[in-house]
Amino acid sequence: MSEDTRAYHHGDLRHALIAEGLDRARTGGPAAVTLREVTRAAGVSPNAAYRHFSDRDDLVHAVANLAQRALAQAIAERVAATPADLAPTDASIERLRRVGLAYIDFARAERGWFELAFFTQDTDATSGIVTLDDEIVAPFKLLMDTLDEMVEAGTLAPDRRPLAEWACWSAVHGFADIAVHGPVRLQPEPVIDALAASVVEAAITGVRGTAEAPVPA
Amino acid sequence: MSEDTRAYHHGDLRHALIAEGLDRARTGGPAAVTLREVTRAAGVSPNAAYRHFSDRDDLVHAVANLAQRALAQAIAERVAATPADLAPTDASIERLRRVGLAYIDFARAERGWFELAFFTQDTDATSGIVTLDDEIVAPFKLLMDTLDEMVEAGTLAPDRRPLAEWACWSAVHGFADIAVHGPVRLQPEPVIDALAASVVEAAITGVRGTAEAPVPA
DNA sequence: TGTACATCAGTGAACGCGCGTTCACTGATGTAC
DNA sequence: TGTACATCAGTGAACGCGCGTTCACTGATGTAC
Numbered sequence: 156m157s158e159d160t161r162a163y164h165h166g167d168l169r170h171a172l173i174a175e176g177l178d179r180a181r182t183g184g185p186a187a188v189t190l191r192e193v194t195r196a197a198g199v200s201p202n203a204a205y206r207h208f209s210d211r212d213d214l215v216h217a218v219a220n221l222a223q224r225a226l227a228q229a230i231a232e233r234v235a236a237t238p239a240d241l242a243p244t245d246a247s248i249e250r251l252r253r254v255g256l257a258y259i260d261f262a263r264a265e266r267g268w269f270e271l272a273f274f275t276q277d278t279d280a281t282s283g284i285v286t287l288d289d290e291i292v293a294p295f296k297l298l299m300d301t302l303d304e305m306v307e308a309g310t311l312a313p314d315r316r317p318l319a320e321w322a323c324w325s326a327v328h329g330f331a332d333i334a335v336h337g338p339v340r341l342q343p344e345p346v347i348d349a350l351a352a353s354v355v356e357a358a359i360t361g362v363r364g365t366a367e368a369p370v371p372a
Numbered sequence: 373m374s375e376d377t378r379a380y381h382h383g384d385l386r387h388a389l390i391a392e393g394l395d396r397a398r399t400g401g402p403a404a405v406t407l408r409e410v411t412r413a414a415g416v417s418p419n420a421a422y423r424h425f426s427d428r429d430d431l432v433h434a435v436a437n438l439a440q441r442a443l444a445q446a447i448a449e450r451v452a453a454t455p456a457d458l459a460p461t462d463a464s465i466e467r468l469r470r471v472g473l474a475y476i477d478f479a480r481a482e483r484g485w486f487e488l489a490f491f492t493q494d495t496d497a498t499s500g501i502v503t504l505d506d507e508i509v510a511p512f513k514l515l516m517d518t519l520d521e522m523v524e525a526g527t528l529a530p531d532r533r534p535l536a537e538w539a540c541w542s543a544v545h546g547f548a549d550i551a552v553h554g555p556v557r558l559q560p561e562p563v564i565d566a567l568a569a570s571v572v573e574a575a576i577t578g579v580r581g582t583a584e585a586p587v588p589a
Numbered sequence: 590t591g592t593a594c595a596t597c598a599g600t601g602a603a604c605g606c607g608c609g610t611t612c613a614c615t616g617a618t619g620t621a622c
Numbered sequence: 623t624g625t626a627c628a629t630c631a632g633t634g635a636a637c638g639c640g641c642g643t644t645c646a647c648t649g650a651t652g653t654a655c
Contacts, residue, residue: 329546
């Protein structure tokens with residue numbers, strides 16, 4: 156990955172640097188994405204990066220963008236794998252469950268990318284007050300869609316739909332953070348699995364307003 | 373705070389350094405607690421710190437400890453202010469609500485301390501596998517007690533009690549993180565208040581298993 | 590009550606580190622005629 | 623088809639920064655006799 160010796164004109168240094176950044180971030184998180192590390196890994200002088208990024212922050216954002224897409228993909232794949240033989244009501248809830256578990260498992264498996272994906276949103280304050288829609292991000296969109304589908308399937312009352320995304324995201328993000336940086340990180344994997352399942356179940360109950368299984372129409 | 377000129381023998385440099393660290397952390401979080409900054413603020417040479425702390429990490433932990441206590445106190449105060457005229461059932465739920473809102477509001481009001489308080493738990497992996505009880509921390513204990521009291525008051529079914537703390541902490545911690553570092557931080561304060569209330573309500577419903585108000589005994 | 594001396598709590602200078610960024614530059618590329 | 627030249631994409635050296643930490647030191651303190 157680091158010894159493409161097409162000499163001088165590299166060909167596609169921009170993407171090479173992003174790829175190296177992704178590689179560093181994977182284990183080291185946002186802090187590991189430094190201009191010097193990344194250019195060194197690409198076999199190029201440090202300032203070469205300035206041909207392709209305005210500064211370090213610009214590079215970090217580009218890398219974070221990919222981390223966010225990786226998260227979105229992990230969620231999408233898990234949702235897509237929902238068994239096809241479920242009743243529509245059950246399926247709509249199962250999809251929400253999968254969104255949550257995929258988010259948590261991504262954080263656990265790809266801690267550095269998870270940090271980076273969340274971190275990005277931190278420095279987006281471009282133009283004063285923004286509506287949330289301005290920074291809607293792929294993983295969040297998947298959550299929104301899943302909740303909307305629950306309303307259609309009749310497993311989430313329309314009057315409970317507003318703000319449900321925040322309750323879901325909070326629960327799942329909070330657990331991810333606790334599992335990655337908090338005390339839970341010291342627990343054995345199966346214990347963490349069990350806690351994650353429990354947290355997700357509580358979140359689902361919380362937004363639906365009941366722990367009862369849905370009655371099929 | 374920084375010009376105690378009791379010359380040379382400072383008197384209580386250890387606590388002075390911790391106090392300065394707390395001051396720096398308040399706005400800058402863990403990263404702002406540097407030996408050089410803190411000693412500079414105390415009017416002392418950088419290496420003087422090594423008389424009282426084994427290294428930087430040692431100092432950071434000492435400071436983080438106080439941040440954690442500040443969080444615990446904020447929660448305790450808010451819980452203590454629960455109106456006395458509530459029915460015991462309502463009061464037990466109201467207390468849980470207050471634990472959650474206090475946690476979130478502390479994070480919003482004291483962002484740096486919040487980061488530090490959570491951060492500490494990160495580097496406590498002293499002796500291999502530890503039981504959770506080993507690192508039980510004041511704010512978490514308050515949550516546990518509150519949930520136990522709900523069981524006693526009959527507002528939380530005993531079979532729903534196990535693991536309830538994780539669902540609560542996750543929801544509230546996740547929202548705090550989103551409100552402090554995530555997209556929600558860009559919203560006006562009253563909007564954040566409303567979202568926080570909604571998230572806490574969902575968390576309570578989630579652990580109780582129902583959105584119904586309790587029936588008094 | 591006075592003094593010798595061990596201990597304690599600081600000083601001041603320096604170390605090496607890795608970082609982002611800027612400077613003046615040069616070698617490679619591609620385009621116009 | 624060949625050549626002049628502008629442009630592009632790199633190089634190499636250096637800058638200043640703040641950090642944690644170590645070294646050999648010295649001034650203040652308190653205790654034993």
